[in-house]
């Protein structure tokens with residue numbers, strides 16, 4: 001990474017510190033009641049006091065829903081994108097629905113999914129899939145299509161088969177777009193699981209936050225929100241790392257050979 | 260002399276827009292032919308037909324005097340853009356046609372390594388396309404076309420993106436390659452000078468749809484580079500210019516394509 005990688009991190013921490021200090025000062029100086037806006041110190045304190053519950057139980061419950069939902073989404077999303085790529089009829093039939101479905105407010109569909117899949121784990125996973133499926137399908141499919149037409153023609157003049165064009169041109173061309181979709185999906189997945197938990201659950205950060213909000217325990221509510229956004233950032237970061245790994249692999253490999 | 264490429268009464272249309280109508284011509288083996296004509300007349304379309312990317316609506320296209328089952332995979336085609344894959348090194352880009360023919364990787368690499376110095380690319384084998392200059396990328400693209408193993412190369416405006424001096428160097432270099440590899444080359448160009456200097460024959464496409472080809476034969480010389488200073492080219496240049504202007508009034512004249 002080197003120096004260029006460090007600078008943004010420093011800036012981030014600097015701005016974050018200013019923000020937190022400002023927030024703390026505002027709460028104290030303006031004497032805002034803690035049940036409206038707790039100061040960051042109260043949130044951290046609450047996070048510490050509730051650590052057993054939050055980290056021991058609720059974080060894991062949410063993480064499990066998110067991870068399972070995301071995995072299923074990737075599996076089926078990539079599968080559907082491939083089917084659309086290889087079969088004209090499938091593409092013709094499915095693609096319009098995918099575009100239309102993007103305009104439906106997903107939150108409105110969530111209760112229906114709870115109706116179908118129940119209040120258990122499968123219901124939460126279903127809603128997470130609902131949130132993450134489309135960015136992955138669209139990202140993967142558009143990426144596969146983005147392969148340069150002229151390059152496809154050139155490979156045909158070299159006698160390439162459809163499968164060879166797929167492996168050597170379409171997959172590498174699709175990676176950037178697939179990973180953009182995955183990054184969007186990674187952040188949406190947390191929202192999906194949280195909404196699933198709001199609609200009915202017995203554990204998870206969404207459930208915890210909603211109960212805290214019902215009891216006007218603002219610091220606990222903020223603590224759960226903090227964890228949820230940390231979870232989202234973590235997943236985004238993982239997707240970003242995977243992206244860099246994949247796209248830089250050949251380059252690194254060559255560089256290591258040269259050294 | 261055997262013909263490498265023959266068009267026999269070929270017709271082709273995009274939808275209801277005829278591009279080629281009843282066109283016949285042939286190219287003898289080992290020749291260097293330039294194609295010149297206004298933008299949009301259908302030069303690239305002729306290459307698509309010859310390479311098998313498009314099939315004629317009527318007529319036949321013969322390679323080596325025979326009508327082949329499949330022309331795809333038999334003709335080396337170099338598109339106007341260099342179309343190198345950015346995620347592959349120069350060697351990996353150049354070995355693509357060998358890879359597609361399932362030549363073992365080690366052998367393919369060795370073959371490319373052998374050719375790189377001849378193409379002025381020694382020392383670039385592990386570089387990525389974005390690290391090379393335009394002229395070098397064109398040479399990689401040409402190396403890739405020759406590695407298809409075909410002895411007929413179709414070059415679609417190979418030098419139009421290059422500056423004047425690089426362009427002249429590339430012309431000399433291409434002539435050298437052509438002589439060394441003993442292949443047949445068809446090259447589309449917008450540059451009358453380039454066509455006259457490099458070719459055995461210049462094919463002029465003036466009418467749309469293309470029905471016949473006007474052939475111009477520059478004076479034979481032992482070293483084509485000398486033609487740049489040959490006063491006999493003057494009248495030919497005027498003749499080509501006259502034919503293009505007379506025929507292609509509605510077209511923007513030999514303009515550079517976007």
Ligand SMILES: Nc1ncnc2c1ncn2[C@@H]1O[C@H](COP(=O)(O)OP(=O)(O)O)[C@@H](O)[C@H]1O
Pocket residue numbers: 273278296297298299300301302303304305516
């Ligand atoms: N895929 C296509 N579909 C329909 N029309 C096309 C297609 N490709 C080219 N054309 C048309 O065919 C004509 C000839 O194109 P082209 O062979 O590319 O010309 P040139 O290479 O001489 O500039 C142009 O008018 C162009 O608009």
Ligand SMILES: [Mg+2]
Pocket residue numbers: 302303
């Ligand atoms: Mg063209």
